Amino acid sequence: MNLNTKGLLPEHMEHRGKLTLKENLKIVENILEQRKIPEVGIDEEHIKLLLRLLSFMDTDKDPNVIQIGEREARVYTKLQRDSVFDFCHGVGRSGNLTDPQPKAPGASAMYKLTNKILESFLKFLGLKVNAIATPVATGMSLALCLSASRKKYGSNVVIYPYASHKSPIKATSFIGMRMRLVETVLEGHIVKVDVGEIEDAIKREIKDKNNPVVLSTLTFFPPRKSDDVVEISKICEDYNIPHIINGAYAIQNFYYIDKLKKALKYRVDAIVSSSDKNLFTPIGGGIIYTKDESFLKEISLTYPGRASSNPVVNILISLLAIGSRNYISLMKEQKTCKKLLDDLLEDLAGKKGEILLQVENPISSCITTKKDPLDVAGKLYNLRITGPRGVRKNDHFGTCYLKEYPYNYIVVNSAIGVKKEDIYMVVEKLSSVL
Numbered sequence: 001m002n003l004n005t006k007g008l009l010p011e012h013m014e015h016r017g018k019l020t021l022k023e024n025l026k027i028v029e030n031i032l033e034q035r036k037i038p039e040v041g042i043d044e045e046h047i048k049l050l051l052r053l054l055s056f057m058d059t060d061k062d063p064n065v066i067q068i069g070e071r072e073a074r075v076y077t078k079l080q081r082d083s084v085f086d087f088c089h090g091v092g093r094s095g096n097l098t099d100p101q102p103k104a105p106g107a108s109a110m111y112k113l114t115n116k117i118l119e120s121f122l123k124f125l126g127l128k129v130n131a132i133a134t135p136v137a138t139g140m141s142l143a144l145c146l147s148a149s150r151k152k153y154g155s156n157v158v159i160y161p162y163a164s165h166k167s168p169i170k171a172t173s174f175i176g177m178r179m180r181l182v183e184t185v186l187e188g189h190i191v192k193v194d195v196g197e198i199e200d201a202i203k204r205e206i207k208d209k210n211n212p213v214v215l216s217t218l219t220f221f222p223p224r225k226s227d228d229v230v231e232i233s234k235i236c237e238d239y240n241i242p243h244i245i246n247g248a249y250a251i252q253n254f255y256y257i258d259k260l261k262k263a264l265k266y267r268v269d270a271i272v273s274s275s276d277k278n279l280f281t282p283i284g285g286g287i288i289y290t291k292d293e294s295f296l297k298e299i300s301l302t303y304p305g306r307a308s309s310n311p312v313v314n315i316l317i318s319l320l321a322i323g324s325r326n327y328i329s330l331m332k333e334q335k336t337c338k339k340l341l342d343d344l345l346e347d348l349a350g351k352k353g354e355i356l357l358q359v360e361n362p363i364s365s366c367i368t369t370k371k372d373p374l375d376v377a378g379k380l381y382n383l384r385i386t387g388p389r390g391v392r393k394n395d396h397f398g399t400c401y402l403k404e405y406p407y408n409y410i411v412v413n414s415a416i417g418v419k420k421e422d423i424y425m426v427v428e429k430l431s432s433v434l
């Protein structure tokens with residue numbers, strides 16, 4: 001940038017001023033130079049400057065442009081432009097989400113940069129994968145993966161170890177595939193799906209001349225245990241079956257990351273995580289990652305049309321603003337809070353004659369209740385606590401168990417971003433209503 005300040009101020013001051021300016025611009029230049037998550041987060045003003053400069057590259061910012069297309073990013077208010085950080089042309093081309101958009105060189109560079117920084121972040125956490133930020137949340141991102149699996153492998157049935165989240169179930173019906181549920185079993189307090197049953201389901205579908213794809217779940221509420229994604233990956237490799245993992249909030253805890261790392265040695269076609277649950281963005285974005293670069297490309301090809309740049313920019317902002325060092329301390333805090341939660345719930349359970357359910361889970365805990373759990377959750381809501389889930393033992397959807405679960409219970413979460421004060425408060429309130 002050539003800023004001519006000559007003669008506007010004394011020369012030694014001009015040098016001093018230019019030096020400061022240069023240092024500030026250097027911060028922005030470094031982001032584009034390194035294309036990695038910064039160790040220490042970058043402040044908002046520099047992020048804003050980066051976004052401003054990139055969005056100035058889009059053709060709708062050309063002061064002399066002549067616009068005669070039917071879609072020229074004509075936006076009525078600044079309020080609307082602000083909502084997409086001035087990347088009014090969005091991202092992607094109609095045929096491929098990740099292709100550069102000729103009308104939007106800046107947004108195209110921004111998207112590519114986001115994906116590179118995202119990859120560096122996942123690599124930093126130990127996952128050597130290719131990744132894309134998606135402009136849709138987890139459920140729709142899973143739908144993209146399933147659609148790519150159908151396109152590439154002719155998949156026509158989704159084998160789903162039963163986990164009661166509506167997003168993956170609707171993702172399957174949305175793309176019009178049949179779902180074959182694999183039922184859960186009870187083992188102590190744990191609700192889980194036997195890997196052998198998944199293998200049987202695969203065998204049966206193959207015998208019937210179908211092409212199954214397995215959709216496993218890594219992150220879930222207790223008492224439903226995580227699917228054994230490592231064993232499932234091995235089986236999928238043996239049978240040459242595509243395997244998609246729903247890891248909605250997997251990135252925030254090494255318990256999950258280690259499982260993904262191991263699973264990635266075998267058959268994993270794609271892993272989906274939520275941008276809001278892991279990266280502190282508003283809801284609306286997803287992250288898809290895999291070692292299989294060509295499958296990732298297939299996924300980006302299934303997305304119909306262009307997309308809003310907003311979810312992608314939000315992911316970029318989070319990665320730049322948080323930085324790898326702070327993300328690690330947030331992960332540590334999450335872990336400490338989970339330990340605190342378990343200790344306090346154990347104590348509370350002792351006092352109330354309840355049980356802290358013994359289910360291995362790095363984020364969520366479960367305490368039984370003799371009261372109506374829906375009533376307990378309702379009272380907590382009125383006490384201005386959001387998040388706890390009350391589940392009745394005969395709620396087959398809630399428990400993920402088709403027979404009667406032995407207890408009514410309340411699920412409490414200690415997810416990334418939670419603070420010790422929150423944990424103390426929720427257990428105190430829980431104590432008053434349990």
Ligand SMILES: *Cc1c(COP(=O)(O)O)cnc(C)c1O
Nearest residue numbers: 137138139140165167219248274
């Ligand atoms: C949060 C979550 C989803 C979420 O889906 P969205 O489409 O992002 O709302 C899906 N599956 C599981 C297991 C989740 O925890």
